[in-house]
Amino acid sequence: xxxxxxxEEPVVRLKDKIExxxxxxxxxxxxxxxxxxxxxxxxxxxxxxxxxxxxAWDRVQVARHSERPTTLDYIAYLFEDFIExxxxxxxxxxxxxxxxxxxxxxxxxxxxxxxxxxxxxxxIRRNFGMPHPEGYRxxxxxxKQAEKFGxxxxxxxxxxGAYPGKAAEERGQSEAIARNLVEMAGLRVPVISIVIGEGGxxxxxxxxxxxxxxxxxxxxxxxxxxxxxxxxLWKDAALAQQAAEAMKITAADLKEMDIIDEVVPEVTxxxxxxxxxxxxxxxxxxxxxxxxxxxxxxxxxxxDRYRKFRNIGVYKEGEN
Amino acid sequence: MAIIREMFKKNKKRYMTVxxxxxxxxxxxxxxxxxxxKSIVLTKDLMKCDKVCPxxxxxxxxxxxxxxxxxxxxxxFIPMDEGMKTxxxxxxPSYEEKVNSDAEKTGLNEAVxxxxxxxxxxxxxxxxxxxxxxxxxxxxxxxxxxxxxIEKATEEKIPFIIFTASGxxxxxxxxxxxxQMAKTSVALSRHADRGLLFISVMTHPTTGGxxxxxxxxxxxxxxxxxxxxxxxGRRVIEQTVREKLPEDFQTAxxxxxxxxxxxxxxxxxxxxxxxxxxxxxxxxxx
Ligand SMILES: [Zn+2]
Numbered sequence: 001x002x003x004x005x006x007x008e009e010p011v012v013r014l015k016d017k018i019e020x021x022x023x024x025x026x027x028x029x030x031x032x033x034x035x036x037x038x039x040x041x042x043x044x045x046x047x048x049x050x051x052x053x054x055x056a057w058d059r060v061q062v063a064r065h066s067e068r069p070t071t072l073d074y075i076a077y078l079f080e081d082f083i084e085x086x087x088x089x090x091x092x093x094x095x096x097x098x099x100x101x102x103x104x105x106x107x108x109x110x111x112x113x114x115x116x117x118x119x120x121x122x123x124i125r126r127n128f129g130m131p132h133p134e135g136y137r138x139x140x141x142x143x144k145q146a147e148k149f150g151x152x153x154x155x156x157x158x159x160x161g162a163y164p165g166k167a168a169e170e171r172g173q174s175e176a177i178a179r180n181l182v183e184m185a186g187l188r189v190p191v192i193s194i195v196i197g198e199g200g201x202x203x204x205x206x207x208x209x210x211x212x213x214x215x216x217x218x219x220x221x222x223x224x225x226x227x228x229x230x231x232x233l234w235k236d237a238a239l240a241q242q243a244a245e246a247m248k249i250t251a252a253d254l255k256e257m258d259i260i261d262e263v264v265p266e267v268t269x270x271x272x273x274x275x276x277x278x279x280x281x282x283x284x285x286x287x288x289x290x291x292x293x294x295x296x297x298x299x300x301x302x303x304d305r306y307r308k309f310r311n312i313g314v315y316k317e318g319e320n
Numbered sequence: 321m322a323i324i325r326e327m328f329k330k331n332k333k334r335y336m337t338v339x340x341x342x343x344x345x346x347x348x349x350x351x352x353x354x355x356x357x358k359s360i361v362l363t364k365d366l367m368k369c370d371k372v373c374p375x376x377x378x379x380x381x382x383x384x385x386x387x388x389x390x391x392x393x394x395x396x397f398i399p400m401d402e403g404m405k406t407x408x409x410x411x412x413p414s415y416e417e418k419v420n421s422d423a424e425k426t427g428l429n430e431a432v433x434x435x436x437x438x439x440x441x442x443x444x445x446x447x448x449x450x451x452x453x454x455x456x457x458x459x460x461x462x463x464x465x466x467x468x469x470i471e472k473a474t475e476e477k478i479p480f481i482i483f484t485a486s487g488x489x490x491x492x493x494x495x496x497x498x499x500q501m502a503k504t505s506v507a508l509s510r511h512a513d514r515g516l517l518f519i520s521v522m523t524h525p526t527t528g529g530x531x532x533x534x535x536x537x538x539x540x541x542x543x544x545x546x547x548x549x550x551x552x553g554r555r556v557i558e559q560t561v562r563e564k565l566p567e568d569f570q571t572a573x574x575x576x577x578x579x580x581x582x583x584x585x586x587x588x589x590x591x592x593x594x595x596x597x598x599x600x601x602x603x604x605x606x
Contacts, residue, residue, distance in 0.1 A: 162532075162551065162552075163560075164551070164552030164553075164556045164557050164560050165552075165557060165560055165561050166557060166561050166563070166565060166569070168551070168552075169550055169551060169552065169557065169569070169570060170578045171578070172536070172578070172579075172580045173532070173551040173552070174531040174532040174535070174536045174549075174550070174551040174580075175536040175537070175580060177532040177533075177551075178501075178505070178531075178532050178533050178534070178535070178536040178537045179536070179537060181501060181502055181505035181533055181537075182505045182508050182509050182512070182537050183509075184505075185502075185505050185506040185508075185509035185510075186509040186512075186513060201489075201498060201529070202498070202501065202528075202529055202532040202533075202551075205498060205499075205501060205502060208502070209502050209505065209506070221495055222494065222495055222498070223489045223491065223494055223495055223497055223498040223529070224489075224491065229491060232491055233412075233491060233492075246410065246412070247410065247494045247495075248410055248494050248495065249494070249495065253495075254495060257409075257495070257496065259495060259496075259499060305506065306506045306510065309499065309502045309503045309505075309506045310467070310503060310506060310507070312496065312499040312500070312502070312503055313460035313461075313463055313464050313496060313499070313500065313503065314407055314409040314460050314493075314496060315404055315405060315406060315407055315460045315461045315464055316404065316405035316406075316407055317403075317404060317405075318401060318402060318403015318404040318405060318429070319403040
């Protein structure tokens with residue numbers, strides 16, 4: 001059974017109640033059909049109410065759910081013949097970013113994404129999805145390879161951020177991310193990025209300079225975690241819930257600010273409830289982006305990406 | 321080109337050096353005490369040597385205007401976008417007031433001064449960040465001003481130089497500030513695509529999102545001595561890796577040793593170094 005989140009508790013309680021009544025009906029031969037039906041109606045309303053009015057903080061919890069599908073889960077559903085390619089050819093292979101070549105409905109594509117683990121052991125191996133410089137450099141190597149062979153690039157974003165460690169600094173974490181931003185800007189093939197979980201700051205953006213950016217409904221994209229924002233702004237990490245709201249980090253917020261292209265709807269309760277069903281919604285988003293981007297000429301692809309990012313920012317024009 | 325230059329001359333404004341009260345290591349009174357070696361110098365003597373301590377070589381923080389003074393040929397600098405104004409896109413309490421108060425203090429409209437000037441007669445676009453303004457953090461206006469300066473350089477086919485001094489992204493503008501990293505990058509990509517020169521000069525401090533974008537991708541990356549340069553904050557790293565970091569961690573010298581910089585350049589050599597590099601990248605170079 002999937003672990004329920006705090007905001008879902010009323011739903012879980014009602015579901016348990018219905019289950020109980022069903023058992024009573026079966027065991028005691030007492031007909032509770034009417035009661036069950038009325039409770040099921042109530043459940044529908046309650047689900048619509050709770051999942052239809054999720055706060056930013058609720059979505060943060062869903063985005064961080066330990067069973068939320070990861071890049072490799074979606075790759076298995078969405079692509080055929082995925083072959084993983086490893087290493088940055090300079091230092092090592094960072095397991096916090098995976099990448100390779102696969103077929104998307106018959107079209108060869110390059111797929112790259114942050115990779116979390118689902119249990120402690122895998123999380124340690126994958127550094128909780130927080131890349132080192134060699135992860136970004138592997139990603140760039142695979143992007144340049146895709147460009148050489150004219151393959152579209154699909155990136156899955158799912159990281160708390162680039163790893164803040166000693167070795168990461170020594171090997172140039174800043175340069176690795178910065179290089180990706182500039183190089184992605186000039187890629188001669190379509191790039192589509194999909195935020196599937198947490199989009200944490202520069203570490204997320206390092207796979208995010210795309211023609212189209214999509215976000216799953218319960219994913220987040222932010223300059224700093226809600227906890228970090230709360231401790232900087234109000235000197236109190238416990239105010240993370242308020243910070244999540246104030247920082248405008250949800251898919252709907254980013255759509256509103258015109259930063260992303262599409263919000264991909266999630267299955268009821270969040271992607272972890274039905275990974276296969278969620279993958280189908282993502283397939284639609286990728287398909288529609290490919291249809292728009294693949295016919296473009298090289299110059300148009302670069303120009304399209306330029307215009308997209310060039311226009312982000314809110315300010316007042318001056319007098320002089 | 322000549323016509324454009326004439327037009328700029330007409331619009332030219334005289335910049336002035338505005339004293340900042342906020343900066344701790346800023347020479348204010350008649351005498352200034354070096355925070356490194358504690359030696360006391362006459363403030364006017366300090367200004368004469370580009371705000372470098374004559375005893376220990378400590379590089380004081382500079383304001384953007386002071387940098388203009390020691391970088392460009394006299395009366396050649398013409399600022400851009402000085403009237404652009406920060407708004408409050410996420411509605412953070414008292415954000416605009418804070419920005420306005422720093423604007424008054426520094427004489428800048430935001431944490432970066434951009435424009436075009438001549439370095440030994442060589443026309444160059446420049447962006448100079450000023451950490452006295454909201455710690456040099458980057459929001460929409462900073463990103464937009466830098467992007468326009470890069471675009472101007474691309475249009476005029478001239479080099480672009482940036483002096484970075486920033487704590488990173490402007491928290492109060494949320495993900496909009498993060499996206500300024502991408503915006504400046506697409507502009508730099510186009511500038512590079514035209515075969516034009518970009519030099520990044522990292523000054524104290526250059527961290528976070530600024531370090532992880534334009535600061536690190538110059539054709540040539542320079543830094544001032546002892547400047548703090550890094551992606552993550554020292555305390556965050558210490559908490560994460562649970563070990564004590566070396567004293568010189570994330571200094572310019574540390575980065576040089578780890579292959580992350582082309583050179584550490586003393587302030588007294590900066591203009592000459594930049595001028596020479598620009599000369600090497602002009603068509604008629606010899
Ligand atoms: Zn000194």
